Amino acid sequence: MADIVIDRVVKEFGSFRALQEVSLTVNDGEFVALLGPSGCGKTTLLRIIAGLETQTAGRVVIGGQDVSNLAPRKRGLAMVFQNYAVFPHMTVFENVAFGLRMQKASQAEVKRKVERAAALLHIESYLDRYPAKLSGGQRQRVAVARALAVEPAVLLMDEPLSNLDALLRLEMRTELKAVLREAGTTTIYVTHDQTEAMGLADRIAVMYGGKIDQIGAPLEIYATPATRFVGGFIGSPPMNFIKVQCSQGQARIGDAALPCPSTGKDLELGLRGEDAALSANGSGIPFDVRVVEPMGSHLLLTGAIDGQPARIVAPPTAKVSAGERVGLTVDPARVTWIDSTTGRALARV
Amino acid sequence: MTTSAADLKPVSTRQSMALPSARRLLLWTGLAVLIAWVLVPIYLVALGAFGGRLGVFRWPKSIWPTDLSFAAMSQFLAIEGVFNALVNSLIAAGLTVVFSIALGAPAGYALARYTFRGQNAYRLLVLLTRAFPLAILALPLTVSFIRLGLYDTPFGVSLIHTVLALPFAALVTQSLFMGIPREYEEAAWVFGCTRFQAFMKVVLPLALPGLAATAIFAFVISWNEVFAASILTVRERTLTAYLLRILAESPLHYRFAGGFILIIPSVLFIFAVRRYLFAVWGIASK
Numbered sequence: 001m002a003d004i005v006i007d008r009v010v011k012e013f014g015s016f017r018a019l020q021e022v023s024l025t026v027n028d029g030e031f032v033a034l035l036g037p038s039g040c041g042k043t044t045l046l047r048i049i050a051g052l053e054t055q056t057a058g059r060v061v062i063g064g065q066d067v068s069n070l071a072p073r074k075r076g077l078a079m080v081f082q083n084y085a086v087f088p089h090m091t092v093f094e095n096v097a098f099g100l101r102m103q104k105a106s107q108a109e110v111k112r113k114v115e116r117a118a119a120l121l122h123i124e125s126y127l128d129r130y131p132a133k134l135s136g137g138q139r140q141r142v143a144v145a146r147a148l149a150v151e152p153a154v155l156l157m158d159e160p161l162s163n164l165d166a167l168l169r170l171e172m173r174t175e176l177k178a179v180l181r182e183a184g185t186t187t188i189y190v191t192h193d194q195t196e197a198m199g200l201a202d203r204i205a206v207m208y209g210g211k212i213d214q215i216g217a218p219l220e221i222y223a224t225p226a227t228r229f230v231g232g233f234i235g236s237p238p239m240n241f242i243k244v245q246c247s248q249g250q251a252r253i254g255d256a257a258l259p260c261p262s263t264g265k266d267l268e269l270g271l272r273g274e275d276a277a278l279s280a281n282g283s284g285i286p287f288d289v290r291v292v293e294p295m296g297s298h299l300l301l302t303g304a305i306d307g308q309p310a311r312i313v314a315p316p317t318a319k320v321s322a323g324e325r326v327g328l329t330v331d332p333a334r335v336t337w338i339d340s341t342t343g344r345a346l347a348r349v
Numbered sequence: 350m351t352t353s354a355a356d357l358k359p360v361s362t363r364q365s366m367a368l369p370s371a372r373r374l375l376l377w378t379g380l381a382v383l384i385a386w387v388l389v390p391i392y393l394v395a396l397g398a399f400g401g402r403l404g405v406f407r408w409p410k411s412i413w414p415t416d417l418s419f420a421a422m423s424q425f426l427a428i429e430g431v432f433n434a435l436v437n438s439l440i441a442a443g444l445t446v447v448f449s450i451a452l453g454a455p456a457g458y459a460l461a462r463y464t465f466r467g468q469n470a471y472r473l474l475v476l477l478t479r480a481f482p483l484a485i486l487a488l489p490l491t492v493s494f495i496r497l498g499l500y501d502t503p504f505g506v507s508l509i510h511t512v513l514a515l516p517f518a519a520l521v522t523q524s525l526f527m528g529i530p531r532e533y534e535e536a537a538w539v540f541g542c543t544r545f546q547a548f549m550k551v552v553l554p555l556a557l558p559g560l561a562a563t564a565i566f567a568f569v570i571s572w573n574e575v576f577a578a579s580i581l582t583v584r585e586r587t588l589t590a591y592l593l594r595i596l597a598e599s600p601l602h603y604r605f606a607g608g609f610i611l612i613i614p615s616v617l618f619i620f621a622v623r624r625y626l627f628a629v630w631g632i633a634s635k
Contacts, residue, residue, distance in 0.1 A: 052535050072538040085536035089554045102541030150540065 002063025002076070002153040002186055003028045004049065009058030011044050018044045020210045021058070031180060031187045032215075033197035036207035037233065042190045043158055045207070049188060050156050051075050063153055073102070078152035080160045084143040086131045092118075092142050093127040099150035117149035120179055137168045144176065148183055155180070157189045161196060173199055194234050198222070206230045225336055228343040231270045237300065237311035242269040243340065244306075253306050254286035259332050261346045263339070270336030270345070273300075273313040276328040278320070284327035287312060292322050391612060397605030398422060425606035434591035437503045438572060439614065441587050444507035445514055445571035446564045452511070453518025454560065458548075460519065461526035475516045483509075487580045494581055501582050509581065510571035517570075518563050525559035526552065561622040568618050572611075 004026040011019040019041045026032045034042040047053035049060055051072035059068045067075045078099065086095050094101075096117055100110045118124045121141040131139055140160060147155055160176075161169045177200050180187055191197050197204045198218040205215040206229075214226035225231035231239035244251040244260070246267045251260040253269075260267060276285070285305060293300040299314040305328075312328065320326060337346045399417055426432065459465070460472065490509070491500065499505030529552055537547035553560075578590040586594070592607045599607075 050535075050539055052538070071543070072535075073541045073543065077539065079536065079539045081532045081536055083530065083532055085530070085532035087533060087536070087551055089551075098537075099540035102546075146540070 003030075004154060004186060004188065005059075005061040006045070006049065007059040007061065009045065009048055009060065010056045011041070011048060011053065012056045018210055019048075019055075022207075022210070022212055024205055024212060024215065026186060026188060029184050029186055031189065031200060031202045033189045033191055033201035033204045034207055035191055035194060035197040035204050035233075038192060040207040041210040042192075042207045046156055046158055046188060046190045049154075050077060050079050075154075076152060077154040077156060078147035078150050079156040080143045080147050080158065082159045082162060084139045084160075084163075086134075086139050086142050086146070088131050091128050091130055092123060092134070095131065095142055096123075096127075096145045096149045098146060103150065113149050113151070114145075117145040120148060120182070121145040121175075137164055137172065140164060140172060144179070148179070148185070151183075152185060155183075155185045155187045157187065159191055160189075162191070162193070169196075176200065194236075198234075206233065208233070223334070224345070225270065226345050228268070228270070228338050228345075231336060231338070231345075235272060237273045237313070239336070240269075240271045240273065240305070240310040240312075241338065242271065242305050242308050242310065243267075244269050255283055255327075256285045256330070258330065258335065261337055263346065266340035267346075268338040268340050270338050271310070271330060272334070273311045274298075275334040276312050276330050278314055278318055279327040279329045282325070282327040284329045287326050287328050289320055289322055289324050289326060292320055394605055394608045394612065397602060398609040400602070421602045421606045422609075425603050425610070428595065428603075430586070430591060430595075431588075434586050434588045435610070437506075437582075437585050438588035440503040441507040441510060441578070442568045442571040442614075444504060445510040446567045448507065448511040449514040449518040449567040450560060450564060453515050453563065454522045454556075456515075456519040457522025457524075458526050458552075460523040462531070472520070475519050478512055479516055483577055487577075490577075491580060499581075501585050503585060503587070505581055506578050506587060507571065509577040510567075510574055513574065513577075514567035514570045517566055521563050521566070522556070522559065525556050525563075528559075529555050565619055565622055569615050572615055 004024075006022060006024040006026075008021045008023050009019055010017070010021055022041070022045060024032070024045075034045060036042045044053060048055045049062075051067065051070060051074075055068065059066055061067065062075060062077070086092075087098065090098070093114060096114045097110045100113055105113070114127070115124070118127055121144055123138065123141045123145055126134065126138065131142065134142065140163075143160065147157075161172055164172060173196060189197070189200060201218060203215060204218055204221050206213045206221060208227075208229045214221055214230045221230060222234055225234065225239065228241060232241070242253065244253055244258075244267055246260040246262055249259055249262045250257045251267065251269065258269070260269075276287075287301070287303055287305050287310065289301050289303040291302040293302070294316065296316065298316055299318055299320065301312040301314055301320060302309075303312070304310060314320060338344065339346055398421060399419065456475070460468065494500040494505050499508065533551050533555070534544075534547045537551045538544070542550060573589065574587075575589045575593055578587040579593060582590060588611065592611065596604045596607050
């Protein structure tokens with residue numbers, strides 16, 4: 001087991017700066033998800049940790065040892081690849097045993113550890129098959145078993161579930177979480193799927209444009225996004241951003257007033273769709289409903305607040321119809337104030 | 350997942366059974382023509398080689414061998430130097446295979462996996478070696494070979510044949526290695542392999558079918574090459590070069606025997622490596 005310290009890592013591809021001074025500490029046994037849209041540098045960062053890519057500047061320290069210039073095989077880690085990279089010319093058993101064989105483990109030890117990893121991932125029944133005869137989900141299990149069989153100090157996963165269909169993804173996600181908790185491995189998990197990151201990770205590092213915008217526990221990131229990007233990227237529907245005028249500590253939208261941090265800057269009100277409630281008498285923030293979508297567990301209302309597009313989540317039984325103007329009440333403690341020019345959240349009022 | 354795949358299979362076979370008869374007819378006609386294209390000339394050569402002295406001149410030709418005799422063949426093999434030439438040819442072709450794989454595959458790997466300055470120029474230059482007519486190079490080559498002590502050796506011939514086969518070896522293996530996902534190698538590195546080990550354990554086994562094809566190609570190029578082999582040897586001729594000289598003044602059925610012998614090794618070699626050509630992992634290769 002080991003902790004990982006990423007110290008001001010920079011990666012440049014030619015003149016393009018894929019990573020700009022990224023620093024991140026992952027504690028021993030912790031599960032950290034690198035979450036971000038494609039092209040944000042999350043996979044590049046993972047590959048630098050694995051040693052598959054060389055950083056332009058900065059250090060990677062694993063378990064107290066500076067591994068920045070070590071070959072991947074000397075870093076004591078295992079990896080699950082996006083396309084699984086299960087070797088097609090080896091049986092499932094040999095695939096899972098691959099890392100152990102490279103460590104020159106004894107035959108008995110290989111057998112024991114392969115069988116344990118196989119049992120963990122429920123692939124015992126097809127250990128002697130070739131990967132060509134396995135489904136995507138089964139190959140995925142083989143890839144994870146291969147990584148866990150070597151009992152790595154650090155496990156890196158690069159969008160391991162993205163090639164599975166939705167139902168299987170949900171199943172594998174739950175299983176992965178159980179398996180990894182049992183193994184207690186320090187894990188870095190790259191994904192662009194926020195539900196995966198929220199469900200699996202102890203902490204999430206949200207990346208955007210080659211930087212980590214925010215790192216924190218899933219609920220913390222959800223409730224108090226540090227930037228406009230984080231608020232808009234996490235959550236479904238994404239956070240609404242409403243430009244408001246703030247004077248003397250009060251922002252007025254329609255009839256409603258919200259206490260706001262008076263900094264003299266242009267402000268945006270960051271409001272989660274489910275943090276607004278329909279008021280009984282139509283008072284509060286006016287919301288013009290354009291479309292009503294019943295989603296079963298809730299109603300998704302799309303419309304505008306003060307002429308600016310917004311999405312609100314209402315209880316499934318609410319009586320709302322398109323074209324109507326309703327009033328919203330908002331708990332001032334649950335909104336995020338964002339500086340329009342920098343895109344960063346301001347301290348709470 | 351597996352059950353659905355299994356369910357699908359009978360459906361697809363039923364579909365192929367239901368192929369319109371016209372299309373099936375076309376398919377089988379095409380197959381027959383292709384097979385005939387390859388086999389009929391070989392058969393005629395074999396007929397000439399084994400049909401005996403008179404069979405060659407008989408007209409109209411009979412489809413079936415009238416008097417089967419190995420006389421021409423055994424007499425041909427007994428001609429002084431034929432056996433030696435055969436051995437030389439095999440050595441030259443074998444060395445050509447070894448050299449073009451040993452030199453071409455790393456070049457192909459480099460072209461496939463790395464981007465380096467002058468990559469496209471290099472690719473072009475590799476092909477340009479074929480742009481020089483061998484006839485122009487013949488004299489300087491002979492002189493240099495004599496000086497280096499390579500003249501009149503199968504090894505010397507194989508060097509020239511390697512030059513002929515190398516461009517294809519490099520370009521074919523390049524596309525071959527490009528077809529093997531880099532992720533496999535990266536996985537091998539992560540799980541404890543050096544770059545070389547990863548190549549040997551993961552890339553090479555996956556590349557075998559393509560390498561087999563490249564080997565066949567190099568073998569056939571060397572086996573069939575006459576010009577360079579004729580110029581660079583005097584006594585240690587390869588079979589093609591030797592036959593070219595002696596068959597001009599031999600009876601017709603000897604020529605057929607010679608032609609037949611020229612065909613055999615290529616066919617045998619292709620048979621030997623065909624298993625790797627069609628190797629599909631997980632499906633028992635026949």
